[in-house]
């Protein structure tokens with residue numbers, strides 16, 4: 001089967017600093033599309049905040065395009081919604097572009113952050129809520145007919161941090177994590193971690209965040225960075241027992 005992957009995120013760098021290696025692998029296996037809600041103009045990492053919002057937005061847009069090339073995305077769309085203000089928007093401002101993207105791209109799988117927001121950023125949590133609404137609406141033939149024919153996404157995966165990994169950060173930083181037992185899939189991505197690092201480099205204004213994390217974790221960074229974990233949010237779980245090797249395993253029959 002050739003999987004079609006749609007990634008829905010709030011900010012430039014979420015796709016890389018989150019499931020970057022998974023997306024790099026999926027980008028090699030089939031068509032992949034990225035929809036990013038903002039241009040990241042509220043970024044505060046390193047010198048970001050001093051650059052000025054409109055200039056920073058332009059730089060981060062270019063960084064996102066470069067990173068997306070490395071991760072193998074076939075298309076990238078930026079909605080240009082207000083960074084750090086997504087929760088204040090009318091839900092349809094986000095849901096409608098998501099429904100349109102789902103119906104036009106027809107993904108088997110959709111990736112976003114866990115509803116806990118990972119870094120706890122409110123934009124992340126808002127996007128995850130809107131993804132859930134959009135996936136349901138995209139499959140509903142009575143909803144928004146003008147946005148295209150209904151499409152049923154096979155699975156929605158939430159990129160998640162297991163408690164055991166979050167614990168390695170000790171007091172360095174607080175990540176929203178989930179019990180290890182709640183994780184359905186952990187993928188060994190050592191074969192794609194170099195692409196993830198290259199995409200981090202492309203996010204030049206933000207990469208200090210990852211570099212500092214790597215400094216803190218030392219040799220634990222490889223494990224943190226090359227193994228990515230997911231919780232199934234919507235759709236049928238993979239039919240096989242035990243360890244699951246891919247996010248689209250068993251979806252062949254459901255593919256449309």
Ligand SMILES: [Zn+2]
Pocket residue numbers: 010011013014121124
């Ligand atoms: Zn973010």
